[in-house]
Amino acid sequence: MNALALALSLALSAYAQPPAPKVINMGPQFREFWNAAQARSFDEQLKLWDDLVEGPHQKYFDHAVWRKHKNADWRERKRRLLQSAFRRYPELAPKIDLAFRQFEHVLGLQVDRFRQIFPDARFDLDIYAGLSPTFLGMVTSLEPGGGSPVLVFAIDSIAADAERSPALLYAHELFHVYHHTVMGPSPSAAAMSLMLWHEGMAHLVAALVNPGSSDLELLGEPRLADMASKDLAWLAREFAPVAGQKVAQNHSLYQSWFDPWAPRLRPDLPALCGYKLGLEIARRAKQYYRLDEMSRWTPERAHEEVMQSLKVFAGG
Structure with missing residues (x-):
């Protein structure tokens, strides 16, 4: 192959590959903070946190973590939640640090596996490997009033979840990004059935992207996994x-x-029952329909499928 043909081949190959996501990894900020803060009082830790962690990523913390535009009591909430989080950091710090160092590798594997199932998947958005005591992972915006979506993960909270697999969580949230693209954004008047469908599909796809994973790794709660x-x-x-x-x-x-954190539906049941119910509905649908077809259903079609499955599960 001559030089011109080789250059053309490489250019076409590069063009065919979707761009890699842009990752903002807060691991260096975490390490600098905890090295300085671990033997300090909470007030000293809080000052170091503001200077070393929040300061470089203020929009992330304002809009994704504390949601200042929606929570008038964000200062009190921040103080209470960080005090609880910092108490666990001595035990969790090595695990958090390792998860930060491995994040790009683990995420990259999930993206590659995801594209084997959905070849048209593109993740042209910022992805944060961040810190937060208020969530595990989600698609959100860091702009007032909404804006371009970003994908955010709270590496410290994920490390504290002993049962749930980080890889499965990453795949779950990647599907939400993809679903938003192919199904379209949820209508402002979205029904509960659509939320059930979104979460059920995300859990189903996360398991398919990671064959051999258990429901405990997927759902993070034994009483959900073995319901x-x-x-x-x-x-x-x-x-x-x-x-x-x-x-x-x-x-x-x-x-x-x-x-x-919401009150339980029934005292003997765990939280997050919607995730288990949604997963079983998506699993049932996959017995009859192709995955790419299910991913593109309209809200009306998804509602129809949810209602049919609820009837079957209820015994009617």
Whole structure:
């Protein structure tokens, strides 16, 4: 192959490859902070945190972590949550540091595997390997009033989750990015059924991207992973009457199914039951439909499938 042909081949190969995500890794800030802060009082730690961690990434903390535009009590909340987090850092710091150092490698593997299932997937957005006591991972915006999406992961909170696999969580959130692209953004008046479908599909795809993973690694809670069929049937009966309700009009309803800190649906059941129910609905749908087809369903089609599955699970 002559030089011109080789150059052309390399150029075409590079063109065919989707661009790699831009990763903002806060590992260096974490290491600098904890090396200086671990033997200090909490007030001294908080000052070092503001200077060394939040300062270089203020928009991330303002909009993704503390959500200052929505939480008038963010200062009190920040102080309370960081005090709790810092108490765990002596035990978790080595694990957090390792997760930061491995992040690009693990994420890159997930992106490559994801594209084997969805060849059209592109992740042209900023991805943060960050710190936060308020979430594990999510797609959000760092601009007031919304803007370009970013994908954010809280490496310290992920390290504190003993059961859940970080790789599965990364794949879960990558699917949310992809789903937003092919299905379109959720309507402002999104129904509960659409939230159930979004989360169920993300869990299903995360498991497919990581074959051999267990439901415990996927869901992070033994009582969700090993839920009895009678409890799943009860959840289906409970969800069916509220499936059409709009999330924006009843946020507490959404929280009861998808928020780890919300009151339980039933005292003997764990939090986050919506994730388990959504996963089983997506698994059932995959018995009859192609994955690429399911990913592109409209909200109306997704609602139809959710309602049909709820009826089956409820025993009706």
